[in-house]
Amino acid sequence: MNNSLFGFEINVWFDGLARLGLIVGVMTVVAMGLIYGERKILARFQQRIGPQKTGPFGLLQSVADAIKLVGKEDLRPTAADPWTFELAPYFVFIPIFLGFVSLPFLLDVNIRLLELGLLYFIAVSSVNIVGWVMAGWGSDNRYAMIGGMRAAAQAISYELPLVLSLVVVAMLAGSLNLKDIVEGQAVVPYVVWLPLAFVIFFISTLAEMNRPPFDIPIGESEVVGGPFVEYSGIRWSMFMLGEYASLWILSTLTAAVFLGGYSWPFGEDLGKGYQLLLMGAKSGLYIFVVFWVRASIPRLRIDQLMAYSWKVLLPLSLAQVLVVGFVRVYELPDVVLTAAGILGLVALVSITGRAVASTRRLPGAARTMRSEAA
Amino acid sequence: MVASPQATPEHEFETQDLLINVGPQHPSTHGVFRMVLTIDGEVVKDVVPYIGYLHRGAEKLCETMDFRQGIGFMDRTEYLAAHNAELSYVMAVEALAGLEVPERAQWIRTILCELNRLSSHFMFLGAFGIDVGVFGTPFIYAWREREAIIDLFEEISGDRMMYAYFRPGGLAWDVPLNFKERVREVLKSTRQGIRDFDELLTQNEIFRARTEGIGYISAEDAIDWGMSGPSIRASGVPLDVRRDEPYLKYAELDFDVIVGENGDVFDRYYCRMLEMHESVKIIEQCLERLQPGLIVPDKMPRMLRAAPGEVYIRTEAPRGEYGIYMVSKGGNRPYRLKVRSACLSNLQALRQMSVDQYIADAIIVLGSIDIVLSEVDR
């Protein structure tokens, strides 16, 4: 039984190992690049310079960090539950790895093209929450436990809008195969037909990655890193790597599912160079926006977070599923979808804006001349 | 109210409250403050604050120092607004020694105190932005503006935080020749900084949702707890020492006292924001009226001696009423010195403000009263 890898016929097991090594290697490098990029970009958002001492423009900063983290002592609190504590990073890390399998990076450049790729992705992407809860529970730290519980609540809440907005795409494409979905967007990317689904998907991915404004589980100013508070060295760096790997995965998925992946607007037969450019630009844009949001927006509170998911995002995504179903069944023109999506967006924006009580009076100059209190 | 962890549950599914210890080494306690939260799920049921980690005995120490030596210690009781802290002290000494401060010195003192209020409020905005959860951006904005003000202070007094610039009777030495232009430059960047903050935070829906209606304290309770400064003005009490008991040149200046209505975290934040506009206004008026002249009285005694007696001087520091109670039995040092700290009084209301809120709210309530732990513990 042989498989073909880069044109070579090789043994299945060896092929599997080679692909695994490829993901680990490429993912580590990309995650390190993302960490560097985030630090540089965030620094610019804050009018700072960012890392600059290690190597030219600080390019080796992530390498230096990695070396430091690997060299650190792997601490475990005496009261921590040994198995839960030590295994938790793997439970976070491995599901994220598995997510790489079905992603269409370029045309025919992927680990394994699965017929049910989207379903597979949804299935594995929610497993890592087990690791978060394990880390929170096993650390024997109350901050960690609160963080772990928050992570679980948040992941469960935001998994639903995320999945529903992907379901809409699958309905439109008529396929769960990510390659088919990308090819379906050769002319018009799905974001045009499904603007609401795209926005809901974007918000949900922020929550999935525990990125601001949804970084409640790790909330630095409240629970001081949440589930990671007791981790150090290599185990902590695994969490970190997982975080940035999932950022890369979700950026690629967004580019492939909503933004036309490697096929729109140049078509897919212009060669790998153009495809790489397209994917890079699209996922880079997504990543930039994520960093941008991180630099600008305060954190939500846990009850507001849950309410936003269950009361706003979920009903809207359910309505979206219904509308797409109607359009598909009665074969209405696709423009109806855009119109409905824009309507939904308006609803989303106005509901979000309504969160502020606009009737209250702002502080102003005192009207009495002398204080009554004195 | 405090849950005892040893309590044995009567029923199998009875739950216990969880105690979590926030601080003294926690990123959001603004120094070395510790509070023990009793939480039920995410809701805070009780708060027990612990202070004293930064106690240095500054008041007792000052009783062994003569008046000039004490100034440096007053700087260190409130390091974010050291000019204001010095001011109370030197005014107390002046009252006891019967010194008349010349006009020019008073105008310069007013300018420096208001600039220090700006720098202190910027510090509050930055730290509060981090408490609310914006990653670093407000903090860097705040430091950007604060740096300009601190650079100016360095050019005037020589030090960036512990100025020791006000002296009984006036100022240590005169301001540099380009003082007015430099202050105008700083005010220009300050206005830009305030605008940046206004756009970054005030209008933001998430920020509003996080801060509105949180940490409510009524005007009556705020008065009962002895709160002062922007924290009490946010509850609707127009208490401002600058206007109620004008000192320096405040009686001749035109400025508004900013008063909130709702007594919540957002009002405390926004009162400070508007106060910064007022400070800019005050400084501009002062610059117009600053005239050449003496900076210490003509007949300054070589050896400063205070008459026996006691005096309580209060001034409006950025965090509230900073008072000095000084008892003198004659001689060149205070017999007894007591600092009335605004932060300590404001901090006492913490429990009332944060009970029955979420954990995240307890953090921003603590941030909203803008404590400086060195002033609380002294």
Place this chain on the structure above:
Amino acid sequence: MKGIAKSLMVTLSTFTRKPVTRDYPNYHRELPERDRAFPLLLWDKEIDEPFCTGCHACERACPVECMTVLMKDNPNHKSNGGDSSRRKIIDKFWIDYARCMRCNICVEVCNFDAIAMNNTWQGHELSVHDRKDLVMDLEQLLVQSHVGAIKEWVPVLGQSNETNE
């Protein structure tokens, strides 16, 4: 949602502005002449000896008691055939920089203008491995003035600027 968009625009506008941070160890901001680092002793270049006569005024006025002063007869005095008018001169002088709170009082009480606050970067960059190394002796206190490294600024206490504006 409008407010969130506004926040995003603010950060985007700062993204395009120039960074405000300074690359500190590589770039040293010019310090104002009034900058107060730690006190040091001044060197009288005309007679080639320190200004300080060891009169203990600063030692007595120091609020944190960080100074130790010892005086001696000046071997360079006119009565001994030298050219100095100082009968007494500083013998040993220690300042514990770790204790000093930089209040400027020693400068103000000095009758001979013999002590000044360092206003150069050497006065700030003083990190050492052992806090004993922060106890500066006479030689260390004099060397910067001797080589002319510090900018002269003696505060005119309690007096207005000449032009005043």
